[in-house]
Amino acid sequence: MRLPRIVWLLPITLFFAIVTIVVSAIRTEMRTSETQAEWLSWYGAHIQFTPGDGPNPAARFPVSGPYNQRLGYSYIPFFAKSLQADDYHITQQMRATPTYDYFFDRGLYPIYHAKTVAGVTLYDRDEHKLYSASYPAHVFADFASIPPVLVNTLLYIENRELLRDGAETRNPVIEWDRFLYALVGHAIHSFAPGFNPGGGSTLATQIEKFRYSPGGQTTSGMEKLRQIASASLRVYLDGPDTRAAREKIALDYLNSTPLSARPGFGEINSIGDGLWAWFGIDLNDAANALNLPEHDADSLRTKAQIYREALGLILAQRRPSYYLASNHTALDALTDATLDRLAEAGVISVRLRDTTKAANFHFVAEAPLPPQPPFMEQKAVNALRSHLMSMLGLKKLYEIDRLDLTARSTLDQDTQSKLVDFLRHLSDPDFLKANGLYGFRLLNPDNDPKKIKWSVVLYERTNDSNKLRVQADNIDEPFDMNEGMKLDLGSTAKLRTLVSYLEIISELYRRYAGLSVEDLQDMAEDAPDVLTEWAIGWLIEHPTADLETMLNAAMDRHYSGNPHEIFFTGGGQHTFVNFERSEDFEVMDLHEAFRNSVNLVFVRLMRDIVNYTIAQGPQTKEQLLDDPDEPARKSYLDRFADQEGAQFLNRYISEYFNLDGDAALEKLLSHAHKGASAHTIIFRSVRPQASITEFADFMQRHPLKESLSNQRLAQLYHTYTADKYNLSDRGYIAGLNPMELWLVSYLQSNPHASRHTLMQVSQPIRIASYAWLMNPHLKRAQDTRIRIILEADAFAQLHDRWARLGYPFGRLVPSLATAIGSSADRPGALAELVGIILNDGTRLPTIRFESLMFGEGTPYQTLVEHYGDQHKEQLLDPAIAHVMKGVMAEVVDNGTARRVKGAYKDTKGTVLTIGGKTGTGDHRFDEFGTGGHLISSRVVNRTGTFAFYIGDHFFGTITAHVAGEEAAKYKFTSALSAQ
Template identity: 45%
Template sequence: MKRNRAYHLRRFFLHLLVMTPLYMILLGLIFFVVGNEIKTSKLQAKIFTRIASKLTYRNEAGKSNSICFPAAGPFDLRMGYSQIPEWVSMLEKRYEVKLQARFSPLLLELTQWGLFPPYHEKTQVGLNVSDCSGEKIFEASYPQRVYKSFDSIPSHVVNALLYIENRELLDNRYPWKNPAVDWGRLGRSVIDLGLSIVDEGHKKIGGSTLATQLEKYRHSPEGVTGSVVEKLRQMVSASLRSYMDGPWTLNTRKRIVLDYINSIPLAAAAGYGEVNGLGDGLWAWFGADFDEVNSLLGAGKENIGSGDLGKTALAYRQMLSLFLAHRRPSAYLITERSSLHELADSYLKLMADDGFISTELRDAALQVRPVFRKDRQFNYPSSSNRWKAVNLLRTKLLSTLDVPNFYMLDRLDLSTQSTIRMDIQEEVTEVFKNLKRPDVAYAAGLRSHYLLETGDPSNLIYSFSLYESGKSANYLRVQTNNYDGPFNIDESMKLDLGSTAKFRTLVNYLEIIADLHNRYSEVSRAVLDIQTDLIRKDGDRLTLWALEYLSNSPDKGLRPMLEAAVDRTYSASPAESFFTAGGLHTFHNFHKTDDTRIMTVREAFRNSVNLVFIRLMRDIANHYMFQAVGLNPAHLEFMEEAERRQYLMKFADREGKTFLNRFYQKYANKKPEEAFDRLVSGIQNNPARLAAVYRFVKSSDGIEKFSDFITDRLPNSTLSPETLYHLYEKYGPDSFSLADRGYIARIHPLELWVVRYKYSHPDAGLTEFIGASAKERQEVYKWLFKTRYKGAQIRRIRTILELESFQVIHKEWKKLGYPFDFLVPSYATSIGSSADRPHALADLIGIIVNDGVKYPVIRFERLHFAKDTPYETILEPDPSSGERVLPAEVAKVVKGLLLDVVQAGTARRVANVLLDNDGKAIDVGGKTGTGDNRYKTFGAGAQLIGSKVVSRTAVFVFLIGDRFYGVLTAYVAGEEAERYSFTSALPVQVLKILWPKIKPLITG
């Protein structure tokens, strides 16, 4: 045993004696290879170059199924790369993906693992907008001040950065050097990390190179290194990016320096926002001129102190301070500026000691302190005619992409081609600006009756939109106004547009006739006679007329029936009082000469006669009432009790659930306060109505909140505290039944209940609403069965049925683009009491131009995201077939009536005036409207105690030829509106003035 042990021991020492030199040689070789690799990165260059060569992408037509968008990197979010999938999804109903990048298989796999794709990233991006011809009309670039190339950077700027961050980065002795890893710095950071675990007070240094810092603040979540895994991701991604152009990296390293200087994050400055890059940092934090700083720092010169040493020293210190501030930008640039000055002092001394700067520059720089600027604001030029279109387009992009503000929009990597014809846009804007000058307005013939006979032209706002109908879309060509600001009057205001409501009423009327034709045109004469007798008894005049027409007319085609329908006659007399909106109302015509006449719908539309359309709206409302309960409510008075009760039970059971469902859908996506605001926005500003609603919905609120609500809604009222208290008590939650409260407020009682229920059950679904409302649905209609006061009962039934008929009318109007969520339930809606928007009227006439087909309105012909990146995506309008919303015959008849308005009616000023290039008159049609919007103040008992004009509006919605349509609005707001007497003749006359400017587009 001992001899064996000695034997093995001798063999071990012999082996050790023989092999140790070999082990030392091998170990030395390993150290040599590793050391050489650390110095030269030759092996890394081969590996990463080979991998990077396979990390490619290409662009192909259509939507990509091999693409991976970035998650949450600051630059990816700022430039919009992360949001592209969401935007594509949002826009898929109107746009299609024409082109998108495709990742190579390996690139797709690695990015799905979490690596950042290697490509030449942009340091300067921003929103670009061009007009329909491709002419650039807006360009935002962030950062705004950048170096275009490495050679344009003063060498002393580069040297200062490298001294602070990575002194050997540009060492040209090692052409394969991996700039993503500084092994010495990384090793020290690992040691420091270990020591900090033992000693919490031990100071750590970062191990990041400029290359990994770029990856971090561009692509890592929130721009920070949150874990060791995140650090590895940065290093590998930076390495792949470094070798994407091949194994030699000197040019890549120069590009890293260039990109870093141009994009370094420097906190956010008040009045400016996020600051990136040295150039913008100098301007935003110190108010320094970028070009002047570069001149002082001597781009291309060695001796930077040869000029004004004081200015040079300040510029150098400003530059140095910003590079140092990157370590803790918010602290050093905002809250701890004295610490930044101390840090800069220490670096100036070290740099002079190491020979990086002269002692003269050091001493001069130590004597100055950069002064942080207090005022900084970037303002776009807002006075140019071009800027008006740009603002309108940018505003539309905000809503299209659901971007919160211009600040974020302008920093997206997005190029758009709009549909705007910019040359004409600018000329129209210039005309509008000039028309504010009295001398120009009067010279243009606007100082006459119905125009600007009174009032100051300088206070008048003109707004104009012109669209072109294409094969599968309508294209906005001009949209402008002379309002001093970005507000879009056509699309953003709720305006009283007067008689243009007759346009919607006429279309609604002809839709009903078309529906009746579809229902009865194939029915036999015998059945028609039976139906006629039934309808004659119940009083639905529109259905009765349709049945009689189809019974007696030899031509039962739709077009002849529609033409006959517009030749039906009505009285224009204002002598009748109309029971509508819960009370008796009278109406007046614009021209008293019409008062004694009986005229056709065609003539009334041509000359905009109010009383004919009031009576037509009554027939429309009664028609929908008949559809709801099977009879004219006026005939309830003459029914036997049992028969009337049967009708009422049928009505109550069906309508309760129907309207609960409708009101649930109306408020489904609203928070309780939003639902309440929407509810009261449809109520007349009457103390009793407001009190009835508030005390029911917000029954627990005290007198103070109630009083604040009433005074907010009635700012000019004279209601005393005593009166407010009386209202508070009178309309308390237990003072009236739900049905009575709805009657007082002129709101369907179930709508009131739905809004109140949302306060206690904000997340309830429809099933819960229906289940919880069983008692209320019975209560709402219980009063219908009481017979003590038959007259009051009939009036209430009529009011409720009228509310419901206007719900149906609203649905029909909404289908054709009506912009608001409710109509005033009154015959006066036919003459403008429910308001409108100019662009919505343009949408309606666009449907007429397109023979009843609704096409989307396109403002952008192309949205080009992330050009020259792996995320490149191009969206263009989807060639849609459109949606038929009107029978073609209805559209053709309406178009004929619109042409008649111009040839012989209220818009005849423009008849035979718009001539083509051969001198031939172009067909023009349209509808005019004048709105005199008054603020009415009511006292106790709903008594009108005050009325004043708050705005005046005149509008002309028009079509020109077969392809073009639009709307022109004149508007004046405020107390001075009372001084004006213009009518819709004004926008018609202004269209004549605009014709020479828009003719090149129309005649093309």
Template identity: 45%
Template sequence: MSELDPTQTESPTPPPAAAQPRHRLRWTLTGLAVIALIGGGVFLADEIQTSRLQAEHLTRYAAQLDYQTVDGQDGRLRYPGHGPFDERLGYTRLPAVISHLDAHGFRRVRQTRFSETLMDYTGRGYFAPFHEKTRAGLDLVDSRGETLYDFRYPYRSYPDFEAVPTRMAQALMFIENRDLLDEARPHMNPAVDWVRFARAVLGRVGRLVSEDFDAPGGSTLATQIEKYRHSPDGVTPNAGEKLRQMVSASVRAYLDGEETLPTRRRLILDYLNTVPLSAAPGHGEVNGIGDGMWVWFGTDFEQANALLAAPDGTGEQLAAQGRVLHQVVALLIAHRRPTYYLPFKGREALAKLSESHLRLLAENGLISPALRDAALAQPLRFRDLVANPPLQPARVSKGTTAIRNRLAGMLDASLYELDRFDLAVTTTLDGDLQAKVSDFLGQLHTPEFARKQGLLGERMLVPAKLEGVHYSFNLVERIPDGNRVRVQTDTTDQPLDINEGSKLELGSTAKLRVLTSYLEIIAELHQRLSSQSPAELRKLKIDSRDRLSLWAVEYQAHASDRSLSVMLQAALERHYSASPAETFFTGGGAHTFNNFRAEDNGRVPTLREALQGSINLPFVRLMRDIVRYTMYNGPSQTAQLLEDDSNPQRADYLARFADREGQTFLRRFWHKYHGKSPEQIREDFLDDLRPTADRLAAVFRYLDPKATPAQLGAFLRERLAGKALSDDALVKVHERNAPEAYDLTDRGYVARVHPLELWLVGHLIAHPEARWSDVVAASADERQAVYRWLFRSRHKGARDSRIYTMMEIEAFVDIHRRWARVGYPFGHLVPSFATALGSSGDRPAALAELMGIIVNDGVRQPTLRIDRLDFGVGTPYETRFARPAGEGERVMAPEVAEALRNALSEVVEGGTARRLSGAFKLADGKPLPVGGKTGTGDNRIVISQGHGRGVALNRTATFVFYLGPRHFGTLTAYVMGPDAASYQFTSALPVQILKSMGPILIPHLEDRNSAAPSP
């Protein structure tokens, strides 16, 4: 081929005829593709700008993501599993809450049900769409629906978008989401800023090439809110989580329809009210601009809003506006790394960033140069968190404190967490009456008011010491499905509630518990003996020391009316000596007791009279009879095993007895300590121990055999209220209680505790994970030794005294079971006749529960302080809990309850509470039936002999009462600390106070008792 002349042209060779149609088709398809691409690009650009298609489809889809509230337990819903806001509001804890409340007798009576679409949507991991609460917390209302307590978090917030200062909204949008309120785009999807998102994606790609590449974030306000509310730990760990935030935010944006401008305004409002801003000591986590300004800068929220909303001022006003604006901008930036910028480390960096943003705001015309300069002239000054901690004032009463503590325990939450739950609770309290009673008791510290109430005088109070006395009051109403606490208050400024959070020696109120056990025993004997003929009764062999059984047999053999009611009245007419001359062997030693009034010493009153006059010695002797009855009639009948020393089968029998009874008592102690930490076990055991140096040392060296004398000395000083032994005495006590000095049984005798309890405490401290089967296996030898050694002593007198001590301890374990059945709150009784006079302690609320059983004819009903709980009202997780109506548990024969009511009424008619006789009358003049029991307690630690035998720890005076057929409760006056020894008031004080409270109480008793039938 010849070379072509470059200056010449040549026509191309035309294609074959068959190829021409294919050529035209290819160009046609290419053209169509180009047109389609151009059209798609135009459509995409339009969709990015207008969001029309998203608005249409997402609105339709969001309408299907609904739920409804139905009665009963539906269970067709999914609770969130994570997210800071879901955790704070309690939504993530609802499955556990259901379990906890179920264990406390509450049931779900109302709950949400998800639609199928919502079930599918949340099943894919997306966040349930609804209008979330930006401010929520615990609400407590009383039985009439009046507010008792309401906590709202965050503390400071904007109620609506209109309340947000324009400057603040503009600053937020400039920093985070500039076109958010573009009114020209009514259907705009606020969850996705496509330009910003594309830059973020490109930035991520650039970071793959170089770590120094600047990668801007792609989050909008909508996705940021989803992140810090619902993502795990409030962060975005990967692209999948970011996608979940974007989808959830997009769906949530169209809940109210296709036009999203109202939603976008709400986004600004929600962000400002909820943005996380780290946490501060003494305050906790900080959320929202309002709390952020107050916590971190000490700036008043309302004043700051007024300054931001006002036009630019001059002078001091402009400076103040600049200072507040500077703080706002700093907080809006700090959200990016709040734990770095706000507490301490990053404050300098935050100041530089906020200053540069202030300049940008001015350059873009959002603030004036004058305001910019004023803001830059005001450096960030943070609050001194040590000298001026951001503490919120407490706004709780004793009644609400008790209920919050109970709720926290029920829900396994701290009070801090509980207050932030989205929870409304209906309590049983009567808020109006609670306030009136609290105000009345609070005024008793004023001399003039105390004088008007008749509280000054002998065995009462003196004006100079009114401030030292505190009072607690508890009033409960009996209704068919439970006992509802209407008032629970005390006058201390401590969080502890004396009514149900204390252990006090309440003196002679223990006589009511002793009398209750006595009458229950009489009822048991009646059931056992009433079907037998006099001839059969005379053949029964009863030990001469079992006086209660002897009397019951004698009564049934000769009574013309053998009914239980009549027998109980006869039992109350039994006489007991009031002489203090006798020495009682009890609690492992010799004890004497005194009466309150010396003129009672020569009397031999009936039990009815002894209760009216609160005479001590008859009840000490009655307790002895109860202990002996328990020895001879309890499950083990221990006393009968000691009768015949010559029985050749005694050893085998005692071995079987020791194994069986050892397990019985070991199980009781197991229930007392099981599930507690070693520290709790040790403290509970020591708290129940009557403190003396030898007893404490015996226990201490058993639990810590390698302890030095110095360690023992520190322990004794702690337990004996600072009492210190000399160095020589300490060494002797240390050596005398060495591990090799005693075996387990002797050590238990020295410590005056059951040896098996001492062994179990030591075993559980060393093996906290031990199971019951492990304990049984490990204690085989100890169970035998505890019972075998008693019969090997050379001296019968020593053997008998130790046997009796052991029998008495075991008898008190059985007596404790009786007391616990009728509401005694503690896991142990002091094994001494002094328990009849209050040495084992009690609680006012527990005494009220016993009175409730008596008033309710022997049926123990639950004592309720909470009627209903409503979680997450108005959310997809709304759940209502309530107690189903119950019938209660019969724990006492109705005849016993009636006999006790009559005896208690006589205490008011002619006994220690007679000043109340006729004091409570209804509007028609009819007297209200009143009964009760008084008690005075003087708790001391003995540290020397002779004069000044002890240091007073507290002095108490209590009256447990019933008012009419439906109301009962307690009123206690008490003094805590060494000054208690200088007070001489008796139970006459609470009786007089209750009488003085009559005008406050009667209208409420009238209202509630008008239709109440008498038991």
């Protein structure tokens, strides 16, 4: 039975009706995005962030994306962990709603309003801004400030529908016609690789790409979907109406599009920065030019020039390094072709097109630098930035400046500014005169004050840290005297020497206090050094005394100021002088010697310290020097041979390194004796396989006074073979250092050996070359070498003491002159030692930042603050610190820094105790002749330093420094710094 037509037409009609409704709904959704707006804005309303106390264990941080990495968001967990080692802890961190976490965990980019401009900002202790970096530096403040011609050009090229009138709820992330065309195009491209599929990206997805995609690239279809989904959610964060969001997309694109990089400027990430870095044009000037009317010829030319360069940047975004750095011709062609299309579409006038075509790109050779403040005004800020770089484990200040970071420092800007201004005026003779800086041991009118470099650093001690309050100098260049120089700070070394002396007395007290008088009397007979002998004797007389009493007694020990004694130190014989001749004839206690900075007393004190240190070894000096059969003597002599041989070898390597075999042999001959035996032993050592014919040719090329017969040549050839003489003897015959002879010989067969290899393979040779030293008849020479090694070992151990208390360099000069400054120091390191003394022997961490705020206002907001004292170190017994504070106060009360006495009072008018140590560095290169007579003396630099504390809380250093031979004209002492 046939069914009525209506029966089978009904389903078809219903199907087409449903399809029509669906298609209509899709078209409506594509046009208005109403459903998306309702749905996505609901999610947007539930994406929120609230700061909470302490670390957030559920915090999420992005891993990739140029924007996240440049602003430091990706590295916040690593920064926090690094800072934890310096007693910085997370005290506040942002908490996100579950909706944010949901999308983040499913692979979308972080959904929030990202900052266009960010950079590091530094504040002082009172929240006064010290420094601020903004990247990009040149941006449009808002959409209204963008010239219309620039907006219209951008939209025509990249996203024509973005600002068209239509539904308020329209999603601007997708232009459906371009998107569908791109999908079809990519499908065709898979079968026809030559087909250009076009692009479906909008400005919104491009922003997602260059901010958040790995490497700023779209690497897959899935990555493109991430961009679309993330951008769509971001658009509806503030509700279903996207009109403001669409304007912000255009604004953000112009303010953040990547435009390659330039040396001296770094990454370029905005049209404004692009105009500045590539063309030297300020964005405000460019905006004014682009808003000019076109009816005036001059205005039109100005507008066209700027328009060409702005258009070029918009087009170059596709391949910025290619167009902007490599191929300007290609950019010219692309720009001209685009100008035609813009004019045809009515985006620009024909007049503007033609005038713009007539213009040329004016690329600048290098990115212009913004005006820089004087270095001396930024010295503390630059030091803070460098320290922050180190704290965060970064390598460049460039990286620091681009972080989204606000740091509150410990610096006192008000005091800092006043001090910088004061230091600036120190180049004015009238100012110097008004402040009493001319006079005896100060400056004289002939001195050029501009040559004097001043540096001041001041710290404040608090309960858990030392805080930098002032760091200033008058050096108008990027250099920091406090942290970056190795300076002869003269008698400030006596501060370190006296601390080491008191440490030794403390060790002796702990070793012997509490023993019976009878035991002490037995030990006194075998005391291996002067300090041990004194300590035991004093404890016999004062068996119940406490440590501080013994330390004060140790300060009462007397030493001579006699300068006529000859000291064997530093590998030779030396004499020393006092600053005041009247001190030459005095015997004084250590109070007076420290107070008046008497050199010879401290040289002798250092000798006692060295001898004590040697006595703590496995053999005493007496055992090693008195007994010629002591087995340990050989090991000391071997060490001496190894070390001195290495010094010679290093010098010879530099001399011979780039010479070929023949040239090296010729140079060696020029250093040797001029005799047949010498020439023969050299040739047979350097060319041991050479035939007698080759030897004869060699001798003929280097004729000597005596004529050599064939018989004599044969005798020489067979007599002076290398295997008949050890290296030491061959060197003696040739008149050469054995290591020089060995080096040239070795390089003949190993011409490409590195310095490291040469030092390694020569180690046994160096020892063998000193075989002569092992002769039992040369005990006196052996003793001298053993004493040199013993002293060097003692200074290596003394260095450990000094380094523990902040000494900044890797070794001490092994000489008693270290007690008076020959090993150099740094003002900042001296200040650290004063801080330890002021804090009863405890080293507190030195901090320059109270807090660091990363990513403020973002989902990654993390506040890190300094608290805790896990890095407190008790380095000195409090009794030592107490005695040191007292003797430092004597320096101010009645010593070399008496000018400072009574200079400071507290808020109640009470005079504050000031203590310190002065030091005058007169650094010279002295040349001595036979018998130790001084031949010449050349001044290298001069310094005057005062390391000080004020009251119970402040400490630091003041340093005056003159570099170069000009320093010979200056006679100031540390009195200048104290004044």
